[in-house]
Amino acid sequence: MPDLRTGEPLLRTAHQLIVENDDMTDTLELTRPTSRVDVVREICHHLAPFQAGERLIVGETVIAKDLTIDSLAIMDMVMELEDRFDVSIPMNVVAEIQTVDQLADTILDLRAKR
Amino acid sequence: MGLFDRHAGLLEAYRDVRTTGADPFQIRMERVLSPTEAVINGRKTLLVGTNNYFGLTFDQSCMDAAVEAIRAEGTGTTGSRIANGSYSEHVFLEEEIASFYGMKHCMVFTTGYQANLGVISTLVGQGDHLLIDADSHASIYDACKMTQAEVVRFKHNDPSSLDARLRRLGDRPGNRLVILEGIYSMLGDSAPLKEFIDVCKKYGAYVLVDEAHSLGALGETGRGLCEEAGVLDDCHFIVGTFSKTLGAIGGYCVSNDPDFDILRVTVRSYMFTASLPPSIVASVRQALRVVQARPELRKQLWDNVATLYDGLKAQGFKLGPEHGPVVGVHLPDRMMAVGFWRAMLDAGIYVNVAVPPATPNGVSLLRCSVCAAHTPQQLEHTIEVMTGIGRQLGIISGAPRLRVVAGNG
Numbered sequence: 001m002p003d004l005r006t007g008e009p010l011l012r013t014a015h016q017l018i019v020e021n022d023d024m025t026d027t028l029e030l031t032r033p034t035s036r037v038d039v040v041r042e043i044c045h046h047l048a049p050f051q052a053g054e055r056l057i058v059g060e061t062v063i064a065k066d067l068t069i070d071s072l073a074i075m076d077m078v079m080e081l082e083d084r085f086d087v088s089i090p091m092n093v094v095a096e097i098q099t100v101d102q103l104a105d106t107i108l109d110l111r112a113k114r
Numbered sequence: 115m116g117l118f119d120r121h122a123g124l125l126e127a128y129r130d131v132r133t134t135g136a137d138p139f140q141i142r143m144e145r146v147l148s149p150t151e152a153v154i155n156g157r158k159t160l161l162v163g164t165n166n167y168f169g170l171t172f173d174q175s176c177m178d179a180a181v182e183a184i185r186a187e188g189t190g191t192t193g194s195r196i197a198n199g200s201y202s203e204h205v206f207l208e209e210e211i212a213s214f215y216g217m218k219h220c221m222v223f224t225t226g227y228q229a230n231l232g233v234i235s236t237l238v239g240q241g242d243h244l245l246i247d248a249d250s251h252a253s254i255y256d257a258c259k260m261t262q263a264e265v266v267r268f269k270h271n272d273p274s275s276l277d278a279r280l281r282r283l284g285d286r287p288g289n290r291l292v293i294l295e296g297i298y299s300m301l302g303d304s305a306p307l308k309e310f311i312d313v314c315k316k317y318g319a320y321v322l323v324d325e326a327h328s329l330g331a332l333g334e335t336g337r338g339l340c341e342e343a344g345v346l347d348d349c350h351f352i353v354g355t356f357s358k359t360l361g362a363i364g365g366y367c368v369s370n371d372p373d374f375d376i377l378r379v380t381v382r383s384y385m386f387t388a389s390l391p392p393s394i395v396a397s398v399r400q401a402l403r404v405v406q407a408r409p410e411l412r413k414q415l416w417d418n419v420a421t422l423y424d425g426l427k428a429q430g431f432k433l434g435p436e437h438g439p440v441v442g443v444h445l446p447d448r449m450m451a452v453g454f455w456r457a458m459l460d461a462g463i464y465v466n467v468a469v470p471p472a473t474p475n476g477v478s479l480l481r482c483s484v485c486a487a488h489t490p491q492q493l494e495h496t497i498e499v500m501t502g503i504g505r506q507l508g509i510i511s512g513a514p515r516l517r518v519v520a521g522n523g
Binding site: 071072 | 258264269275476
């Protein structure tokens with residue numbers, strides 16, 4: 001699709017693409033390594049609706065205690081993160097995770113092992 | 115810290131529910147009159163919240179079989195199959211279920227919960243991979259806690275989500291076992307089984323299908339979704355229950371695997387619990403015969419499902435995604451669900467209320483279940499009452515809606 005203002009074909013780099021198709025995510029991820037910041041940002045994005053009062057969500061936030069999220073919603077969030085970062089986090093591993101930092105580390109570890 | 119302190123949040127939520135004067139989790143049926151009626155709080159109440167899909171709890175032939183068995187063999191077995199021996203009736207029932215499915219082996223359990231719990235947790239172990247649908251029944255989740263296998267959830271009824279998870283396992287060693295349900299108990303929706311089976315074949319995964327709510331209801335001869343989808347031969351294990359369509363209690367698992375019988379000495383929920391009493395086994399055997407002899411009950415069930423589902427839909431209620439013997443009505447929140455439930459009971463209709471965390475995606479539901487024995491009048495009355503309450507509570511709009519029939523349904 002051409003740029004609406006200039007009429008020129010759009011030149012886009014991979015990281016600007018919003019890709020929803022699973023298979024294409026693989027291709028995209030190859031071109032751009034996942035940084036810790038990306039992972040934490042994505043986790044915080046999922047947790048934002050469950051923020052308790054004015055307390056900000058940070059790396060040390062204990063997901064099940066400091067937020068209003070229940071255990072089922074945590075598992076559902078994990079499922080979204082699994083697909084976003086193309087890793088699987090077994091339920092017994094999820095059960096051990098307490099903080100945002102630990103969740104981010106788990107995802108990065110699993111990605112490194114792929 | 116006291117033993118019950120950890121439940122403080124739940125206690126508070128539960129107190130909110132009970133202050134209304136009726137507790138949906140401790141309802142008492144003072145007398146059960148028929149598959150569709152009971153006396154609750156001293157008045158005759160219409161039952162639209164059982165799992166009595168064929169209405170067989172009062173089937174004369176099933177009741178006669180149970181009574182006869184009690185007189186012949188007594189009230190209970192007082193022990194487990196392994197420690198205290200089987201009765202001939204147990205073995206006959208297993209043979210009959212196996213032949214119903216055209217499978218080689220069948221094991222009968224004392225409840226459906228124990229069948230899932232024991233079979234699933236024993237089939238996979240250390241180094242294996244268990245993949246479960248996100249909306250799986252509690253018995254499946256509890257099995258996950260008992261196994262050493264790695265457990266991963268996939269998105270509800272989403273074969274591509276399962277595919278991604280099997281793909282990520284790559285060439286890691288260990289068996290893969292996928293757990294699916296024929297009909298899901300909260301919203302009454304069915305798994306896209308054919309597509310799931312294709313994914314499982316692609317990765318060489320074993321498949322177990324729980325037909326608890328679909329036995330009798332689905333398939334040409336009532337064998338469930340596996341039959342309906344034409345994939346019976348591709349399902350390695352089928353689990354089911356006697357407590358819904360068959361009107362009693364108990365569970366089973368069938369399989370063609372030549373080594374299946376080893377489960378009799380490895381599955382703890384089979385080995386260390388008392389076996390089904392003769393009366394139950396006898397009524398279940400008869401109920402299975404009725405299911406096969408009277409396919410009209412299945413048609414009656416689905417006609418009734420259409421009446422209730424389409425009727426509620428036409429009034430503007432938000433329902434589960436498809437026709438099913440369970441009709442889940444979405445309500446905005448937990449309190450609204452409890453209030454609606456209470457108003458229904460006051461109006462003489464009993465349904466179930468389902469609230470988080472027992473429900474998927476945190477939804478609050480009124481859970482209606484349909485029975486072949488419901489009369490059209492009973493269902494029309496249910497729709498009318500729900501519509502009235504729904505309007506009073508502002509859940510559906512007050513003005514009657516036009517019933518629009520799609521051109522190419």
